[in-house]
Amino acid sequence: MFDTLFKGAATAAALALVTALPARAVDLQFYFPVAVGGGAANTIESLTDAYMKDHPDVKIDPIYAGSYQDTITKVITAARGGNPPQIAVALSVDMFTLLDDDLILPFDDYVKTDADKAWLDGFYPAFMENSQVDGKTWGIPFQRSTPVLYWNKAAFKAAGLDPNTPPATWQDMAAMGRKLTKTDANGNVTQWGVRIPTSGFPYWLFQGLVAENGGKLANAEGTETYFDSPEVIEALHYLVDLSSKDKVMEPGIVDWGATPKAFFEGHTAMMWTTTGNLTNVRKNAPFDFGVAMLPKHKMRGAPTGGGNFYLFKGSSPEQLSAAVDFIKWITAPEQSAQWTMATGYVAPRPATWDTPTMKEYAQEFPPVLVARDQLQYATAELSTHENQRVTQILNDALAAAITGQKTPEDALKDAQQKADAVLSAYR
DSSP states (O other): OHHHHHHHHHHHHHHHHHHHSOOOOEEEEEEESSOSSHHHHHHHHHHHHHHHHHOTTEEEEEEEOOSHHHHHHHHHHHHHTTOOOSEEEEEGGGHHHHHHTTOEEOGGGGOOSHHHHHHHTTSOHHHHTTTEETTEEOOEEEEEEOEEEEEEHHHHHHTTSOTTOOOOBHHHHHHHHHHHOEEOTTSOEEEBSOBOOOSSSHHHHHHHHHHHTTOOSBOTTSSOBOTTSHHHHHHHHHHHHHHHTSOOSOSSOOOSTTHHHHHHTTSBSEEEEEGGGHHHHHHHOSSOEEEEOOOBSSSOOEEOEEEEEEEETTOOHHHHHHHHHHHHHHTSHHHHHHHHHHHOOBOSSHHHHTSHHHHHHHHHOTTHHHHHHHGGGEEOOOOOTTHHHHHHHHHHHHHHHHTTSSOHHHHHHHHHHHHHHHHGGGO
């Protein structure tokens, strides 16, 4: 009798102790493509801290993985080594690479309620083109962008141009570029008319020219490229001519990373770069500047770009459920607005732009609307199976034409043959 009572009391005490103990937190690793420190890292840290404060049962460890290339390399290495992150932001164009390696899970499996479906349906269609394939959603848009044109209004005025009127067409950009290009007494150029970077992500900005010319670089399934099509060849001729014929852009390979600095220091009057540089330009340009959609040729056009959230295999159901909840939270309107204002990346959901926060910000700083409005003309960024190999093939072809080693026709014909050899296995 005593033993029975004792055992019952002990069991009750043990249950009471277990009940009193806090539940073990769900741990999430979050790989993010930025170096340690800086505005983007600080904003991500503040957002994850805010989420954890409201969700004490979840612990998120942001790992600042460096560049996009660094991030995807680290993510794939960790996943293949049996230690995948639960969440990562990687380039939207890495979707096929991650699928080919069987590393990611579709978000559709976690979309159960009407509210979940409304969330998934609430992203701009242009961003979803690089996020969905075979009827499933593999990436959730977050750090998304398009290239835009920035111009120095003071330089326009000094050249006798209307400082409030950017180039609307390819012809305008070349003509204005000639007026904006300045030389010193020795004939050395002190200010170029325009700067379109051809290193770093040369295919991306080049794709803007291709889209404006009515062409495309690949199919939606990532199995075919069209590098030697007439529209693509004509776009490369225009890019090369900006330096060789029109003399409005620095010859040779134009560095991506140095382009904002060249703009700030007056070495170029116009530049093409990501809208993700918008906050940087706003903070550092020592002159009044404008932001415009890319100039059209046959039509308006621009590629989308930037990073998506991905879910990785090898995580527990509890981790995956918490990861999806965090992604839904951070892409919600108020958090998305904070991210856009801190970085200049395009808020990927129309609902974000309808918040009082974003309406007030857009009224104060209208250039933030340019990339959003350009989405109606945007196309999916070049993305194929074995994407890094295929884009490198195109980048090498662009470099060969830009440096005069090959004609645009020969460079792109060679690139198409090489891309065909890579992609034939996926058809």
